[in-house]
Amino acid sequence: MEKKFLTLTFYNIVANLTVPLTGLADTAVLGQLETHTFMAGVALSNVLFDYLFWGFSFLRMSTTGLTAQAEGDENKKESFQILIRSMILGAGIGTFILLCMNYIGEFGFSILEGGKEVKSAGLDYFQARIISAPATLCNFVLTGWFLGRSKSGTVLVATVIANLVNISLNFWFILILDWKAFGAGIATSISQYLMLAFFLILLLKEKDQFLHVRQEIRIFSLKGYISLLSLNSDIMIRTLLLITTFSLFRNYSSGFGSEFLAANAILHQLILIGAFWIDGAAIAMETVAGTLKGNGNSEGLRKILKMALVSGFLISLFFCLLILIPSDILFTQFSKSKPVVDLAKEYALWIAPVLLLGSFAFIFDGFFLGISEGKTLRNSMIVSSLVFFLPIAYWGNLENNNHILWLSLTSYMLGRAITLGVIAYNRYFRNVERSIS
Template sequence: MSLLLEKKFLILTFYNIVANLTVPLTSFADVAVLGQLESHTYVAGVALSNVLFDYLFWGFSFLRMSTTGLTAQAEGNEDNKESFQILLRSLLLGLGIGVLILLSKTYLEEFGFSVLEGDEEVKSAGGEYFESRIISAPATLCNFVLTGWFLGRSKSVTVLVVTVIANLVNIGLNIWFILFLDWKAYGAGIATSISQYLMCAFFLVLLIKEKDHFFQVYHKIRIFSLKGYISLLSLNSDIMIRTLLLITTFSLFRNYSSGLGSETLAANAILHQLILIGAFWIDGAAIAMETVAGNLKGNNNLEGLRKILKMAIVSGFLISLLFCILILLPAGFLFELFSKSKPVVALAKEYGYWIAPVLIFGSFAFIFDGFFLGISEGKILRNSMIASSIIFFFPIAYLGKIQNSNHILWLSLSSYMLGRAITLGIVAYRRYFITRQRSFS
């Protein structure tokens, strides 16, 4: 049994990493292709606009996280009806939120750019990107749900195929719209929107393959269940608070970076993209942890959960270490791919070594995130994020702002990741290793 669990975890990790590799490549394409233009204003503008999208889109990424954990638990309990109920309720919720965002886009843009710091030219470029990307809101949120559901059912290959196709299309459209049609920041946003709707269409086509399982239980499914939505929203509210705090830390980091000048903002945006790529590598193991942990909770196998958690922690650390080595050795060459601006590249080289502590500390935090998401312990994730943000991040980041020090800003991000790892690790150790319960009941 232990070997089967380990094999399943490693297979899921591999497919998740391959799928995840293409996700940050879309952001990489936005920055790298825009970086080929003469001005770094467009890179900085997209970075500023992405602060808003972090709140508008990733603020609702609980739709992916909760769907994965709950679906995996239903699968572990062999409850096909509950699996499809989770899918349909979450899709309805995601579609409704996406349409509401789209209807409110004018007010969101005006308010968002009024509170963000940046030069007028940077804000103008950011506004163009915002207007063309906001139209993807319904598709983006539905994609969160569909991705989470397929992952919860251990169908990482399905997610891999859809993600690779959609993101390769995004990269191709980026090159066409920006370099050939000269649409600049607007082109980067419209390319992302098209790829999101394409991704959603592929998922829905592949969902047809599940029709036989669906027709076996459709007469038992209750989509509009008040109790079901209360349970779903209760978990989602904790994860949403956790996610909003996560976004706020990165948004403050970028906003404080903009106060150091557009060149520093552009350099930090490059380093942030590389950290995102590394995080997606590590998330291959973290998402596999979600799926396997959910399955194990569904069949009440706590001993197996302990073994997989240990394996996942080691895997996440090794992945982060490997990524840092691969990125930092040819760092100068990589930075030049992102920008033609020599001052921006020089700044990226100066601060590039901060990638290592952020990702290495982050690897432990990401694995613990996957563990608690898989067993649907949203309150633990919420409380950890509150403590890490208030104690480990905000004071140091504010010091970096008033001291005009980018090194201190990066120290705050490293400290933040360390805080998340410590707070989550302590709870996991006390609750699941010291007491040595034999089951969840």
């Protein structure tokens, strides 16, 4: 399993690298315009998309863990049932979002803080990107299903193709056609539908296995949907709290002014890249942990968790050194605004504690997602958001102090690492240590 974990980690890191690069391309290309208004507008609009899309990322997370457990138990019927039920759920939610897009946009921008021009740019981006809702949510499901079956190479190819197209279209739509924020949004939408088409083509290769078990599959089993929704509801609450935390962080940033919002957006994109690197190990943890649980291997779970925690920390340390050493040169590539670049440099050191502590939190997330412990993740996130993050973030907002705001994000990562780490230790290591002694 150790070799499988390392192989999956490598493929996942390479695939994940292209995901934040898309957002980074949005930021960098928009930063080449004469004003940072469009970059700030996209950052503001992404607060809504975090809720709309990443709020439903449980479709990916639950599908990975449940599929891995079915594969570990060698239950092909259950694996296909999970895929079909999750796809129906994802397509339905995505279509509903699309039908309500005008109401969502009007309500969302009415409660977000930001200047008139920033909100206008954000709304342009929102209207262009929202049309990808059905494809985005179905891609979550398909990504999770292929990952759960240890097919990270498939996900790698699909992700790389889609995001390279997205980055290319960013340059064309924004710099050549001058579509600004709208161009960034429409580029993302096109790439999501392209990714969905690629996945569906690959599914045709699975048709023989599906036909073999199709008569045993119960697509509309009430019990099956209740089980799926129960797990998904816990993961959704956990994810919504995570999104709310980062949304509050960005919204408080906008209260400091558009230059602070743009600078924090640059740092946030860099943190996302680091998080996606670490998530390579975390997602591999989901697959391997789910498989080990499926075949009842508790000792394997302990070994792989130790290995993943060390791997995640080393990845985060390497990334921090890679980003912070050339930071003076790096930040000038994201914005032509000297005040924005200077602010980004001033607060760049906060990247290190956020990601180093975050590495433990991300790995524990992957572990508990893999074994489908949704309630554990939900409870940890409640404590981390309400106790470790919110009081410090509110203090930073009152003091109008961006350093305190970054301290709140660091404390939040610490809270996640502690709450999940204590549970993992008590459940999988404490009794073993007692029996040895």
